[in-house]
Amino acid sequence: MTEKEKLIQMILENESIQRYRRIEELINGNKELKAKIGELKSIQKQLVNAKEIGKTEAIMTFQKRYDLLLESIEEYPLMSDYLALQSDINEMLQTIVSIIEDGIEKDFQ
Numbered sequence: 001m002t003e004k005e006k007l008i009q010m011i012l013e014n015e016s017i018q019r020y021r022r023i024e025e026l027i028n029g030n031k032e033l034k035a036k037i038g039e040l041k042s043i044q045k046q047l048v049n050a051k052e053i054g055k056t057e058a059i060m061t062f063q064k065r066y067d068l069l070l071e072s073i074e075e076y077p078l079m080s081d082y083l084a085l086q087s088d089i090n091e092m093l094q095t096i097v098s099i100i101e102d103g104i105e106k107d108f109q
Helices: 003-013 015-028 031-053 056-074 079-107
Strands: none
Touching: 003 015, 003 079, 015 031, 015 079, 031 056, 056 079
């Protein structure tokens, strides 16, 4: 087994990853929630675009819509766990990437 395969296996066996995937399956089975998440992503893109071009009024409008929809989504059972796990997993993956990058940089010095 290569080091890459060992790392992937370790990540997939992580308890947080497994819980996240189980919750994600439940979420994907809920059409209403899935639609709201899709809408949230769309609003998020519009918000980012408005920020890039400096449209103050649009930023406020999109931010309000985003916050209200996010609040609505967070009311679903397990969503707060899902979002917290998502944040934790992102941090873990960023740490892994950082460790790999540091190792590569040391090899080239």
